[in-house]
Amino acid sequence: MLLSSRGRRVGGRVAVGVVSTLVLAATGFAWTQLSKLDNGIVTADVIPPSAQVDEEDAPPGEPLKVAQNILLVGIDARTDAYGNPLPQNVLDALHAGSGEDGGDTTDTMIVVHIPAGGAAATAISIPRDSYVDIAGGYGKHKINSAYSRGKNASMSGLRAEGLSGPQLEVAANAAGAKTAIQTVEKFTGLTINHYAAINLAGFDALSQAVGGVEVCLKAPVHDTYSGADFAAGPQTLSGAQALAFVRQRHGLQNGDLDRIARQQAFLSGMAKKVLSAGTFTDVSKLNSLVSAVQGAVVLDKGWDVLSFAQQLRGMTSGAIGFATIPVQSLSLPTPSDGDAVKVDPAQVQQFVRTAISTPAVQASGDDTTGGVKPVAQTATPPSSSNAKQPATSTAAGCVN
Incomplete structure (x- = not known):
């Protein structure tokens, strides 16, 4: 969840954070309680003034007057948001290797488009291995390396x-974030207005704070790389299990595309769990959620998320x-990066324009309870060099 008061911010799981904020916007929770929970979130000056949108003066409960795009990233980092190394016992529990194993790559990249006027939002996933031009003159590489290239160069x-x-780590992370933001902007054709990032331990803690999330698998899986070891069918996951579920890509037929489908299913399940558990109408549960993400989240410095979330209350039931994005191949040979995901930037930009202009989401349930039913558009796995068009499916269904 992402919350804020003027000056200091409270944050939550990256993509789940926006889902939770949208859910919160539908519940009508007492905003005065939220302003008391504004400690410990790191901010970074990564969004230029020209891209910042001021919605502070808009009346609470009315829809956003200006559309906004939020870049949400999950970073494969072995440090917390303050630049301190994560303890080895934590890394061991997360199947994350040692402190030297992390490459500070953005293994999750999602752009959330919040339209003006109260229409449904759209979250667009970008496969981590998409082969694109990296901003800053680094040439063509996998998009997940933009962050680490900008960080290391600084x-x-x-x-x-x-x-x-730790001061060096935090400052270098901001440089990496800028490179990642600029790369995504160039690739998608969208201007990024806000940025939020989370590390490995933050996702672990947040999933535990909400009591786990129900997911469903089509078949049993066992993967020693991520630690994923699950039976087929519905099950509730939290902590290291939840992290393994959204991180696994080895052993999946479509690699990163199947992993993205899992991430989307988890986010849908998170929204459902938060609503049914009444997390945002229970002060103790909300405090547990906020405490779970201390030191795990980084937000852009200019984002007053509380004012932003108040405007989301006018969105269609928080839907x-x-x-x-469409891909052309999952096995593009590259000069120095191994096999990558082949994408056509022109096609991707057309897809993005269509997706944000015609959101395929309908709210369900009673508006007074904030019931929502997220729906996902996911790209059909490629079977040839020709790009595939997205097919629509429910994010909450069983996945590979």
């Missing part, structure tokens, strides 16, 4: 300024749909 200059330790 290190020498930041050290020359006298930074070291949100999920989509995945």
Whole structure:
């Protein structure tokens, strides 16, 4: 969940955070309670003034007057948001290897488009291995490397300024975020207005704070890389199990596309769980949720998310749909990056324009309870070099 008061912010799981915020917008929870929970969230100056949108003066409960795009990333980092290394026992529990194994790549990248006027939102997933032009003159590489390339390139200059330790890590992370944002903007044709990121441990903690999320698998899986070891059928996952569920890609027929489908299913389940559990109408549960993400979330410095969420109360029952960009191949040979995902930027930009102009989401349930039924558009796995058009499915259904 992402919340805020002026000056300091409270955040939550990246993509789940926006889903939860939309859910919160539908519940009508007392905003005065939220303003008391504004400690410990790291902010970064990564969005230029030209891309910032000021909605503070808009009356609460009315829809956004200006459409906004939010980049949500899950970072494969072995440090917390303050730049401190995660303890080895935490890394072991998450099947994350050692502190030296993390490449600071953005293994989850989702752009959430919030339209003006109260229509449903659309969350567009970008496969981590999409082969694109990286902003900053780095050439063509996998899109998940944009963050690490920008971060690593900034290190020498930041050290020359006298930074070291956690301060160096935080400043370099901001440089990486800027490169990732600029790369996504170039690739999708969208201007990014806000940014939110979370590390491995944050997702683990958040899933536990809400008591787990129900998911459904078509078949049993066992993957030693991610730690995924699940039976077929519906089950409730939290902590390291939940992280393994959304991280697994080895052993899945369509690799990252199947992993994206899992992420979307988990987000849909999270929204359902939050609504049924009454998380945002119970102060103790809300406090547990906020405490779970301390040190895990980074938000852009200029984002007053509480004012933003108040405007989302005018959106269609908080509805949100999920989509995945079309891809042409899952095994594109590259000069230095191994096999990548082949994408056509022109086709992707056309897909994005269509997706945000005709959101395939309808709200369900009684508006007084904030009931929602997220629907996903996911790209059909490619069987040839020709790009496939997206097919519509429910995010909450069983997945591979």
